[in-house]
Amino acid sequence: MTDHLPANHPPVAKLRVGVLLVNLGTPDAPTPKAVRRYLKEFLSDPRVVEIPKLVWWPILNGIILNVRPKKSAHAYEQVWGPDGSPLAAITKAQAAALQARLGDGVMVRWAMRYGNPALGAEVQAMKDAGCERILVAPLYPQYSGATTATVIDALGAQLAKMRWQPAIRTLPPYYDDAAHIEALRADTVRQLAALDFTPEVLLLSFHGMPERTLHLGDPYHCQCRKTARLLAQALAPTHPDLRIEVSFQSRFGRAKWLEPATDAVLDQLAKAGTRRVAIAAPGFSADCLETREELAIRGAEDFKAAGGTHFAALDCLNTSDAGMAMLDTLVRRELAGWI
Numbered sequence: 056m057t058d059h060l061p062a063n064h065p066p067v068a069k070l071r072v073g074v075l076l077v078n079l080g081t082p083d084a085p086t087p088k089a090v091r092r093y094l095k096e097f098l099s100d101p102r103v104v105e106i107p108k109l110v111w112w113p114i115l116n117g118i119i120l121n122v123r124p125k126k127s128a129h130a131y132e133q134v135w136g137p138d139g140s141p142l143a144a145i146t147k148a149q150a151a152a153l154q155a156r157l158g159d160g161v162m163v164r165w166a167m168r169y170g171n172p173a174l175g176a177e178v179q180a181m182k183d184a185g186c187e188r189i190l191v192a193p194l195y196p197q198y199s200g201a202t203t204a205t206v207i208d209a210l211g212a213q214l215a216k217m218r219w220q221p222a223i224r225t226l227p228p229y230y231d232d233a234a235h236i237e238a239l240r241a242d243t244v245r246q247l248a249a250l251d252f253t254p255e256v257l258l259l260s261f262h263g264m265p266e267r268t269l270h271l272g273d274p275y276h277c278q279c280r281k282t283a284r285l286l287a288q289a290l291a292p293t294h295p296d297l298r299i300e301v302s303f304q305s306r307f308g309r310a311k312w313l314e315p316a317t318d319a320v321l322d323q324l325a326k327a328g329t330r331r332v333a334i335a336a337p338g339f340s341a342d343c344l345e346t347r348e349e350l351a352i353r354g355a356e357d358f359k360a361a362g363g364t365h366f367a368a369l370d371c372l373n374t375s376d377a378g379m380a381m382l383d384t385l386v387r388r389e390l391a392g393w394i
């Protein structure tokens with residue numbers, strides 16, 4: 056069926072279905088230069104920093120991009136692994152594991168919203184490889200304008216450049232999905248059983264957002280709270296004595312962020328006599344700087360400095376059996392009728 060094409064026409068590939076896993080993004084190297092490039096792209100997105108450009112640009116270019124890259128590069132250095140940034144390495148491994156589960160009829164790739172591999176380039180590469188139908192899956196359980204919506208914005212920008220667009224589906228937020236809660240429950244139980252102490256408190260730490268976004272109608276805060284409530288209910292039968300608390304981490308800038316703040320809660324817990332804490336981050340589908348450095352390193356230091364004796368940061372779902380079974384379920388559901 057290709058004999059009508061001109062001789063210089065690009066090859067017409069076999070039709071395939073594609074799945075693109077997307078996470079936030081990360082620098083290419085743990086150096087101030089690479090971190091600066093990444094932060095510039097990330098923090099120039101008006102969905103992430105909702106301050107008028109005329110006000111924000113001098114602050115970003117004059118102060119933040121001169122100060123923060125050095126500090127953040129030092130933090131990245133502490134978590135950088137042989138495969139690079141944990142966020143990129145784990146997202147890549149999730150794509151490989153999902154590919155193995157879905158088989159050759161589906162092409163699974165991964166992208167970063169900021170940095171590399173770039174989302175637009177991956178969508179183009181999948182279309183070039185014959186994917187006329189693509190499921191784009193932002194790996195954020197809870198929706199927010201600063202995360203999920205920016206993935207869809209970047210997807211739209213790529214589609215706007217394409218003469219021959221693929222058909223698109225997107226994975227909805229899955230904060231309260233039974234498959235998600237069950238994966239969190241099972242993986243938390245597994246990790247708690249492997250600890251060499253019994254925590255009094257399980258602190259569920261979600262990435263923060265400016266509080267203003269909640270009042271403007273962003274559902275993120277409510278979705279975090281619901282994930283936490285459902286997970287607490289699911290853990291109650293096996294862990295009736297475990298106190299479960301919720302906090303928000305990674306405050307950025309001067310505005311008021313969602314509260315209570317993770318560092319303040321760890322401090323208060325220790326000062327009020329809690330000695331043994333486990334912390335989990337059910338808003339992150341993969342471990343990253345914010346979990347491995349901010350929680351596992353700095354959280355442990357702060358908790359112990361305030362009087363705590365035992366501290367464990369649990370892994371995110373990453374490529375665990377429970378996590379991959381969940382992704383398999385969520386993705387197959389969206390691919391119904393396509394495969």
Ligand SMILES: C=CC1=C(C)c2cc3[nH]c(cc4nc(cc5[nH]c(cc1n2)c(C)c5CCC(=O)O)C(CCC(=O)O)=C4C)c(C)c3C=C
Binds near residue numbers: 123199307
């Ligand atoms: C999981 C959901 C996330 C939300 C919501 C979110 C909001 C948000 N973040 C910033 C600023 C920064 N975040 C940074 C890192 C970072 N953030 C998320 C996820 C969410 N962010 C992840 C997964 C990561 C880790 C990236 C990695 O490379 O491992 C950073 C960069 C690191 C640093 O310099 O501290 C910034 C800055 C804002 C302003 C915001 C909401 C408006």
Ligand SMILES: [Fe+2]
Binds near residue numbers: 262305
């Ligand atoms: Fe963030």
Ligand SMILES: [Fe+2]
Binds near residue numbers: 305344345349
């Ligand atoms: Fe941070």
